Amino acid sequence: MANRVLIISPDTEDTRTLRRSLGHARDGPFDVESVFTLAQGVERIRQGGIDAILADLTLPDNQGLACFDQLHAAARHVPILTLCDLDDEADAKEAVQRGAQGWLSRGYFDNYLVPQSLRNIIERTKVEQRLYVAMARAEITLNSIGDAVISTDMTGCVDYLNAAAELITGWSRKKAHGRPIAEVLDIVDGVTRRQVVNPVEYVLQSDRATGLTSDAVLVGVHGKCIPIEDSAAPIHDWDGKIVGAVMVFRDISNAVALMSKMRHQAQHDFLTKLPNRILLNDRISQAIASARRNNANPALLFLDLDKFKHINDSLGHAVGDQLLQAVSERLVNCVRASDTVSRHGGDEFVILLADERQPHDAALAAEKILLALSTPFLIEGQQLHTSTSIGISVFPLDGMDAAALIKNADTAMYHAKEHGRNNYQFFSHDMNTRAVERQLIENNLRRALESHEFRLHYQPKVDLKTNRITGVEALLRWEHPEWGLVLPERFIMIAEECGLIIPIGRWVLNEACEQAVRWRNEGISPVSIAVNVSALEFRHRDFFEHALAILQTTGVDPTCLQLELTESVLMRDVATSATLLAQFKAMGVQIAVDDFGTGYSSLSYLNQFPIDVLKIDQSFVRAIDTAQDSDGGIVSAVIGMGKNLNQRVIAEGVEDAGQFAFLDAHGCNEGQGYFFSKPVNAGQMQAMLNTGACI
Numbered sequence: 001m002a003n004r005v006l007i008i009s010p011d012t013e014d015t016r017t018l019r020r021s022l023g024h025a026r027d028g029p030f031d032v033e034s035v036f037t038l039a040q041g042v043e044r045i046r047q048g049g050i051d052a053i054l055a056d057l058t059l060p061d062n063q064g065l066a067c068f069d070q071l072h073a074a075a076r077h078v079p080i081l082t083l084c085d086l087d088d089e090a091d092a093k094e095a096v097q098r099g100a101q102g103w104l105s106r107g108y109f110d111n112y113l114v115p116q117s118l119r120n121i122i123e124r125t126k127v128e129q130r131l132y133v134a135m136a137r138a139e140i141t142l143n144s145i146g147d148a149v150i151s152t153d154m155t156g157c158v159d160y161l162n163a164a165a166e167l168i169t170g171w172s173r174k175k176a177h178g179r180p181i182a183e184v185l186d187i188v189d190g191v192t193r194r195q196v197v198n199p200v201e202y203v204l205q206s207d208r209a210t211g212l213t214s215d216a217v218l219v220g221v222h223g224k225c226i227p228i229e230d231s232a233a234p235i236h237d238w239d240g241k242i243v244g245a246v247m248v249f250r251d252i253s254n255a256v257a258l259m260s261k262m263r264h265q266a267q268h269d270f271l272t273k274l275p276n277r278i279l280l281n282d283r284i285s286q287a288i289a290s291a292r293r294n295n296a297n298p299a300l301l302f303l304d305l306d307k308f309k310h311i312n313d314s315l316g317h318a319v320g321d322q323l324l325q326a327v328s329e330r331l332v333n334c335v336r337a338s339d340t341v342s343r344h345g346g347d348e349f350v351i352l353l354a355d356e357r358q359p360h361d362a363a364l365a366a367e368k369i370l371l372a373l374s375t376p377f378l379i380e381g382q383q384l385h386t387s388t389s390i391g392i393s394v395f396p397l398d399g400m401d402a403a404a405l406i407k408n409a410d411t412a413m414y415h416a417k418e419h420g421r422n423n424y425q426f427f428s429h430d431m432n433t434r435a436v437e438r439q440l441i442e443n444n445l446r447r448a449l450e451s452h453e454f455r456l457h458y459q460p461k462v463d464l465k466t467n468r469i470t471g472v473e474a475l476l477r478w479e480h481p482e483w484g485l486v487l488p489e490r491f492i493m494i495a496e497e498c499g500l501i502i503p504i505g506r507w508v509l510n511e512a513c514e515q516a517v518r519w520r521n522e523g524i525s526p527v528s529i530a531v532n533v534s535a536l537e538f539r540h541r542d543f544f545e546h547a548l549a550i551l552q553t554t555g556v557d558p559t560c561l562q563l564e565l566t567e568s569v570l571m572r573d574v575a576t577s578a579t580l581l582a583q584f585k586a587m588g589v590q591i592a593v594d595d596f597g598t599g600y601s602s603l604s605y606l607n608q609f610p611i612d613v614l615k616i617d618q619s620f621v622r623a624i625d626t627a628q629d630s631d632g633g634i635v636s637a638v639i640g641m642g643k644n645l646n647q648r649v650i651a652e653g654v655e656d657a658g659q660f661a662f663l664d665a666h667g668c669n670e671g672q673g674y675f676f677s678k679p680v681n682a683g684q685m686q687a688m689l690n691t692g693a694c695i
């Protein structure tokens with residue numbers, strides 16, 4: 001279809017010339033219309049269909065630039081060429097500044113140039129129109145999509161953001177414009193939270209498209225962290241030269257949440273929400289790997305609810321399900337957060353005690369569980385009683401991997417069932433015996449104090465030169481009504497582990513002080529009584545206050561009391577030990593280091609403590625005259641050290657005349673051991689004290 005040109009001119013000659021030249025144009029004629037005034041021109045433009053305008057700016061109803069402005073306002077998207085005299089082109093030039101496409105000089109309306117010029121400007125306008133539409137389409141599309149788009153120039157400064165990018169980053173297009181991309185897109189690693197290289201920077205440097213590492217997190221302007229997924233690509237100009245980069249990214253919070261939900265579902269039991277077998281296996285493998293590094297003994301507890309089937313069958317599955325949920329809750333409350341309670345299926349649960357150091361800890365956990373499940377469950381208004389049988393396997397003794405440990409804990413659980421249910425059994429026979437023995441002792445210890453089953457025996461310490469008794473060591477004995485005399489080796493450690501050593505230790509100190517007073521009242525000259533103090537007692541916050549109270553109430557002379565502490569007890573917290581010892585020392589209480597030589601104390605630290613006595617451990621005394629220490633080098637070294645530090649040295653465990661002679665010859669002050677006397681009861685000790693020598 002021919003292009004339609006509107007001529008607006010009062011000059012009929014100009015109009016005729018132009019009509020002729022346009023009507024006979026070589027590439028096809030134009031449809032030409034003409035009007036005389038601006039008002040007529042504006043009216044025609046409004047009707048539409050005009051492709052180009054040739055306008056004289058000297059019209060009867062308006063002239064010059066004002067005339068052009070009005071015309072341009074009416075025909076914003078129609079190209080205009082103005083007509084002017086050759087010697088009066090100023091307005092025509094200014095009109096170009098205001099939007100005209102050019103001008104034609106009167107008298108030079110060339111038959112070839114005029115149509116050619118009109119065709120050019122009409123074509124250019126059409127191209128611009130198409131470009132405008134394309135840009136508008138792109139803009140609308142970019143602002144309608146959910147993906148965020150951001151582009152930069154070659155310096156990495158932002159020059160465009162779509163609506164989604166504004167929403168995710170929190171930056172408006174206006175504020176972001178010209179800012180460095182790393183400022184607008186602060187991207188960190190989702191796991192380490194460390195800054196990652198912005199993909200746009202990579203693209204600008206490499207001229208290559210790239211994707212972001214997985215786990216990328218965008219930190220928005222208000223610090224909100226949004227997991228994102230993105231890709232970035234270079235923008236090239238016509239010559240293929242890189243001029244910037246564009247990055248497309250999207251908020252994947254929902255996908256991440258969904259994925260984590262699916263992962264959780266795949267690894268957890270639907271009913272109880274506990275970890276399932278898959279997750280348990282994974283945790284066991286992790287615990288084993290860490291146990292190899294840390295020398296730990298993770299343990300597995302395999303639980304089967306006793307008579308659960310009966311409850312399920314008689315009261316229905318809904319009640320059974322609720323019972324399983326309630327049991328799960330109690331189990332979780334019985335263990336540490338670092339342990340894993342899992343449901344193995346049905347009424348079976350497996351618990352991983354991840355960083356157990358001693359198999360005994362597994363027994364304690366099992367007891368706690370038995371106790372927790374012994375309280376009835378209240379479900380749908382009914383009281384339900386259940387119990388559990390527990391099998392225990394311990395790494396590495398009972399298995400080197402998850403499968404073996406689970407299998408053996410399961411086997412042990414069957415033994416527990418055979419033992420009458422509601423109990424636990426270790427897979428290993430030895431451990432079972434030890435656990436049972438330990439439990440038995442702990443249970444009996446708990447009532448031993450109230451039942452007055454403890455006694456003190458005394459062993460004399462003897463001056464090696466004079467053979468006179470210099471003092472006694474109080475040694476605890478337990479007279480069990482059925483087992484007879486129980487030695488401390490069998491129960492002291494258990495008492496420490498369950499905390500009973502605190503009341504027992506207080507009883508020992510009180511009894512020793514009362515005995516010293518009883519002997520004094522019997523007319524025996526004051527004798528030094530040594531009492532063993534364990535780590536837990538020494539560290540107890542009230543240890544000093546209690547000891548002071550005992551000294552005051554019994555009325556014993558503090559200089560007659562000696563506290564025996566091992567090196568390891570002293571070294572555990574040097575500063576606290578020094579302070580505490582200084583307090584005792586200020587009262588006149590004597591301090592002895594027991595089992596000297598078996599610990600790892602630093603001599604410079606030891607020097608900080610107000611020590612009166614060093615007790616050479618029996619193992620060194622025993623080694624005299626044996627292949628281990630044929631010349632008694634260790635013993636004589638300790639004796640020499642004690643002398644230099646002005647401390648008395650007592651040799652423990654002296655059993656024969658050879659040891660006695662050696663110690664005496666090397667200047668050891670005192671000795672203690674079966675060579676002089678075994679520990680004896682208070683009456684027998686009193687008889688010796690009466691004579692001053694061992695009988």
Ligand SMILES: Nc1nc2c(ncn2[C@@H]2O[C@H](COP(=O)(O)O[C@H]3[C@@H](O)[C@H](n4cnc5c(=O)[nH]c(N)nc54)O[C@@H]3COP(=O)(O)O)[C@@H](O)[C@H]2O)c(=O)[nH]1
Nearest residue numbers: 475476487488489508532533534653654655672673674679
């Ligand atoms: N915290 C407390 N610990 C206590 C208390 N009473 C004792 N103990 C500690 O228990 C360990 C074992 O004590 P016991 O069975 O009484 O053995 C002592 C002596 O009977 C034994 N001994 C003494 N002479 C000889 C000897 O010639 N040969 C030989 N084989 N054994 C001998 O040595 C034990 C004394 O050891 P020590 O305390 O190191 O002087 C023991 O570690 C006690 O400390 C208590 O009330 N509280």
